[in-house]
Amino acid sequence: MKSFLFIILFFIAYSCSNSQKNKDDIVVNFKVQNPTYSKVAIVQSPELIDEIELDKNGKATCTLQGDLIYARLFYGEEFKNVFFQKGDQLTISFDAGKFKDDIQFEGKNAPINDYLNAITYTEITPNEYARPLEELITLVQQKTDEATKLLQARKLETVNPDFVAWEKGRIKYMYAFNILMHPMGYAYFTQDTSYQPGQEYYDMLKQLIQGDEQLAHLPLYREFVSEAAIILASPGKRIPDLYDRCISQMKYLAENIQNENVKQIILNGIAVNYVKKNGIRNITDLENIYNAYVTDPALRAAYKEVRDQWNLTSIGRPSPDFKGQDINGKTFSLKDFKGKYLYIDIWATWCGPCKREIPFLKELEKKFEGKNITFLSLSTDQNKADWENMVKSGELSGTQLLIGRDSQFQKDYNITGIPHFILLDPEGKIVNASMVRPSSPDIEKVLNALPGI
Numbered sequence: 376m377k378s379f380l381f382i383i384l385f386f387i388a389y390s391c392s393n394s395q396k397n398k399d400d401i402v403v404n405f406k407v408q409n410p411t412y413s414k415v416a417i418v419q420s421p422e423l424i425d426e427i428e429l430d431k432n433g434k435a436t437c438t439l440q441g442d443l444i445y446a447r448l449f450y451g452e453e454f455k456n457v458f459f460q461k462g463d464q465l466t467i468s469f470d471a472g473k474f475k476d477d478i479q480f481e482g483k484n485a486p487i488n489d490y491l492n493a494i495t496y497t498e499i500t501p502n503e504y505a506r507p508l509e510e511l512i513t514l515v516q517q518k519t520d521e522a523t524k525l526l527q528a529r530k531l532e533t534v535n536p537d538f539v540a541w542e543k544g545r546i547k548y549m550y551a552f553n554i555l556m557h558p559m560g561y562a563y564f565t566q567d568t569s570y571q572p573g574q575e576y577y578d579m580l581k582q583l584i585q586g587d588e589q590l591a592h593l594p595l596y597r598e599f600v601s602e603a604a605i606i607l608a609s610p611g612k613r614i615p616d617l618y619d620r621c622i623s624q625m626k627y628l629a630e631n632i633q634n635e636n637v638k639q640i641i642l643n644g645i646a647v648n649y650v651k652k653n654g655i656r657n658i659t660d661l662e663n664i665y666n667a668y669v670t671d672p673a674l675r676a677a678y679k680e681v682r683d684q685w686n687l688t689s690i691g692r693p694s695p696d697f698k699g700q701d702i703n704g705k706t707f708s709l710k711d712f713k714g715k716y717l718y719i720d721i722w723a724t725w726c727g728p729c730k731r732e733i734p735f736l737k738e739l740e741k742k743f744e745g746k747n748i749t750f751l752s753l754s755t756d757q758n759k760a761d762w763e764n765m766v767k768s769g770e771l772s773g774t775q776l777l778i779g780r781d782s783q784f785q786k787d788y789n790i791t792g793i794p795h796f797i798l799l800d801p802e803g804k805i806v807n808a809s810m811v812r813p814s815s816p817d818i819e820k821v822l823n824a825l826p827g828i
Contacts, residue, residue: 399461406468407433416449456491504560591640643674688808695787699776716748719797729794735813
């Protein structure tokens with residue numbers, strides 16, 4: 376089953392500094408007796424780790440920004456579970472030799488931190504998947520009830536009712552993952568490879584994905600919904616392609632999640648995660664679904680930020696590199712053309728529209744002769760002989776290189792049709808990834824307006 380996750384970031388926390396900037400900042404003070412390590416670390420996720428340097432007396436102060444944060448506090452290789460909420464002022468004290476057993480929390484959420492380090496919820500062992508589904512559902516409910524009673528016994532509602540609501544959700548979906556994984560586990564442990572779940576299984580998944588808005592910020596809930604959507608979208612079928620699976624998820628959730636805010640949060644999360652892992656090449660279907668259903672300005676801004684980071688062809692970014700050979704077999708790359716503006720023509724000898732641009736390109740080169748710009752043509756021909764014959768014919772001008780069909784340069788620029796024109800500045804940074812054609816009446820005006828041309 377899914378392992379119990381303490382590293383949960385509900386609202387993104389951005390940084391750790393040593394000064395409080397406003398009343399919503401989370402201020403964490405450390406007091407370490409007999410320090411053996413010079414640092415403590417707050418790990419909110421594998422991508423978000425804050426290391427805090429202790430002074431010679433074992434003291435430090437860290438300021439975090441965020442609304443609600445679950446994290447792990449590491450001292451050396453040992454860790455404790457910690458919870459922070461905006462506006463918190465929490466003091467964490469321990470003797471370095473007794474970190475595991477004698478850590479002290481001071482602050483309004485101290486009882487919550489004590490609880491997180493006192494209780495370990497028991498897992499359902501994998502061999503339980505051999506049970507029939509109805510028996511496993513009963514076991515899941517039993518474990519959920521037991522864990523919830525442990526939470527309720529601490530009476531933390533008087534300390535922080537929000538935490539209690541989220542912790543109940545975390546318990547629910549931690550155990551619900553066992554139901555999600557039952558068909559695969561049952562087939563494995565019973566060796567019944569023909570097993571297919573009945574309608575009861577799918578009905579339960581449909582019920583479980585309908586969470587409230589508080590749960591939408593819970594990563595465990597979002598993960599459950601995303602995995603369940605793959606199963607519900609194509610019952611009994613496996614979708615091997617990552618992108619197709621993503622589209623299947625998004626389509627199903629867009630049409631079946633009832634709460635609009637929950638729907639938008641989860642769709643945004645799926646889109647962001649896909650772009651982070653796979654980039655933005657060929658994601659038209661993803662963005663069509665995203666743009667149709669996600670309207671919240673904050674979510675869209677978060678997606679745009681990630682998209683811009685992965686957009687290799689944003690204005691001002693260093694251009695992706697290329698390698699091409701001239702007619703004599705000499706290899707060139709982007710660095711060989713730095714120092715001047717670079718107007719790039721992506722073309723091929725078999726491309727009629729490309730050939731129609733050649734006279735305009737030759738005329739443009741004449742008009743800008745002696746100026747701070749180089750005209751470079753990169754051929755995508757698969758047949759090298761065809762390209763060589765055309766270069767030798769004298770029909771072309773400027774610098775001619777062959778990069779071949781389906782080059783990485785084309786993929787990086789997401790070029791799906793030619794001719795395609797690109798303009799780079801003298802440092803090799805992108806000015807326009809889809810530059811106007813030589814035949815455009817605006818081309819001279821655009822080029823003459825370039826600084827230092």
